[in-house]
Amino acid sequence: MNAVTPSWSVTRRRLGADRRSFASVAEEHLDDVYRFLVYLTKDVHTADDLTSETFARALTSWHRFDERRGSVRTWLCQIARSTALDHFRSEERRRKRERAYATTEPVSEQRDPFAALSPALHRALGELSAADREVIALRVILELDGEAAARVMGIGRTACAMRLGRALKKLEEKVEIDALV
Amino acid sequence: MRWSDRNEDNLEALLRGNGDTKLGAALTELREHKTEPSNELRERIRELAAGEPESEPRRRAVFGYRPSLAHAGALAAAVLLIAVAIPIATMRGGGSSEASDASSSGAVVNPDARVVGEPQPPTRPPAAPPPPPMAFAPPPPGEGGGGGYAAPKAKPMPKAALRSAERARADAAAPLPSTTRAQDYSADIKLHVGDHDELSDAVQSAIRTTRQLGGYVTYVDYDTKGKEDGAATLAVRVPVGRVQTAVARFSQLGTILEQQTDIVDLQGRIDRITRDIQQRRDRIAKLEAELKDPTLTDAERNPLEARLVQAKRGLANAQKSRAGVIRQSRYAKLELAFTTEKRNEPAPPPSDLRKTLDDALGILGAELGVLLYVLIAGAPFIALAILAWFAARAARRASGRRVLERA
Numbered sequence: 001m002n003a004v005t006p007s008w009s010v011t012r013r014r015l016g017a018d019r020r021s022f023a024s025v026a027e028e029h030l031d032d033v034y035r036f037l038v039y040l041t042k043d044v045h046t047a048d049d050l051t052s053e054t055f056a057r058a059l060t061s062w063h064r065f066d067e068r069r070g071s072v073r074t075w076l077c078q079i080a081r082s083t084a085l086d087h088f089r090s091e092e093r094r095r096k097r098e099r100a101y102a103t104t105e106p107v108s109e110q111r112d113p114f115a116a117l118s119p120a121l122h123r124a125l126g127e128l129s130a131a132d133r134e135v136i137a138l139r140v141i142l143e144l145d146g147e148a149a150a151r152v153m154g155i156g157r158t159a160c161a162m163r164l165g166r167a168l169k170k171l172e173e174k175v176e177i178d179a180l181v
Numbered sequence: 182m183r184w185s186d187r188n189e190d191n192l193e194a195l196l197r198g199n200g201d202t203k204l205g206a207a208l209t210e211l212r213e214h215k216t217e218p219s220n221e222l223r224e225r226i227r228e229l230a231a232g233e234p235e236s237e238p239r240r241r242a243v244f245g246y247r248p249s250l251a252h253a254g255a256l257a258a259a260v261l262l263i264a265v266a267i268p269i270a271t272m273r274g275g276g277s278s279e280a281s282d283a284s285s286s287g288a289v290v291n292p293d294a295r296v297v298g299e300p301q302p303p304t305r306p307p308a309a310p311p312p313p314p315m316a317f318a319p320p321p322p323g324e325g326g327g328g329g330y331a332a333p334k335a336k337p338m339p340k341a342a343l344r345s346a347e348r349a350r351a352d353a354a355a356p357l358p359s360t361t362r363a364q365d366y367s368a369d370i371k372l373h374v375g376d377h378d379e380l381s382d383a384v385q386s387a388i389r390t391t392r393q394l395g396g397y398v399t400y401v402d403y404d405t406k407g408k409e410d411g412a413a414t415l416a417v418r419v420p421v422g423r424v425q426t427a428v429a430r431f432s433q434l435g436t437i438l439e440q441q442t443d444i445v446d447l448q449g450r451i452d453r454i455t456r457d458i459q460q461r462r463d464r465i466a467k468l469e470a471e472l473k474d475p476t477l478t479d480a481e482r483n484p485l486e487a488r489l490v491q492a493k494r495g496l497a498n499a500q501k502s503r504a505g506v507i508r509q510s511r512y513a514k515l516e517l518a519f520t521t522e523k524r525n526e527p528a529p530p531p532s533d534l535r536k537t538l539d540d541a542l543g544i545l546g547a548e549l550g551v552l553l554y555v556l557i558a559g560a561p562f563i564a565l566a567i568l569a570w571f572a573a574r575a576a577r578r579a580s581g582r583r584v585l586e587r588a
Binding site for chain 1: 192195196202203204207208210211212214216217218219221222223225226227229230231232233578581582584585586587588
């Protein structure tokens, strides 16, 4: 009688064996989430904070993640985007308050993440809006396909392609103009 | 070639790094420019991830199905509907069961004879037209009106398996004739027999029994149709004192399908005729005394004699009528109908479980009807809510887009 009935905890571990731990997921996708947020915010410090916030939110809702509805990277980028939008909205409210009360409080010092790029590209990237940088980050930097990028942005695939086209057109124009100058 | 001249395929090639334009070079530079998180951030995320709870994900696929809150809510609603329906159905089923028991017990003929004081016409017409008298039968007693009684008509028996039980019921179902009052007692019995042989035996046995009990047969109709179907009708008279025995014996000849007993009180009519006879006798005696007077002239005597003749004729009629009523009360009229046709078996009463399930399904249907009603009545509000939800989502996305445009 060597047959041993598996205990409940053993059974649970076996059932959950196909699900990765959050630590390994965070380790694997930290760079992607960080890069995405860097392109959205153009600030290393802000990207650092938002990355932490993103993974904190992700950990909270990790048990609800369903891989059939999208990859882990897409899911993390969705959370990162939502976190960044909340940040931008709070920044807008802060700037409005400062304008209303003429506050002279110094803005925290920003650290440019694109300083290492060529001057033309650096300047062009700096002149793009966050919406343009978002789609470039998703499609060019993270190399998401059109469907995944559209899911992250909460729009259709066609709309995503149009946004990418407009963003690249702006980038091309700005790079050429800068080269002429 | 500018960007506006490129199509989507060229865009995809460009994203794959196949472009040789300035934009392609810029994208390649962007891809090669690696912005990596600091070690401090890495450590922070590792510490954060280390705090992952031990618990397994709540939603786990079971046989390919992953439960959701919506599914759980629908299941809970269904369970609630059933949980409400079954107890109500059980309570209703218990009540209807008792009611059906009561009604089934009422199928047995009420054995108590109830004779009303005042004469009333019978409430039931004869089951069959009056049969012509048979040549071998004595003339039937005179028919008479008078007091009325109608016993309730028996319903078809629910089960015919045990004849002995039916015989016992027949004994109990035949009301006892009164021993102190004259009554017109009549009964109709319909019996089922198996085949032609049984039909013939039953008819012969009925005739034999009638004669053994001192009665006589007034009508016989024996008819067979085809190989199996057959029917016979007998009208017999038996002494009223032996009617219970007759009913009990006739009940043994087949399976009782129907039985009905009528009792009409005749005593009041006999008493009235008796008083009339006495009055006529007194009048006759008075007329006879007057006619003995020798001083009467012919003109006076002739009317008295005519009145005496008329009075005697009336007395004779009254006596004849009284004798007829008394004869009628001495013999009970029994009409027996035998048939080989299979009776229409009443549907067996549903079991308690079946009734409970039927009631539960009925209540579930009602609940679904109410649910449908609510859905129809609330459809405009539901549609508005859905529209509002889509509008809010679109507004949220537009707001995010504007925020990113401004950032």
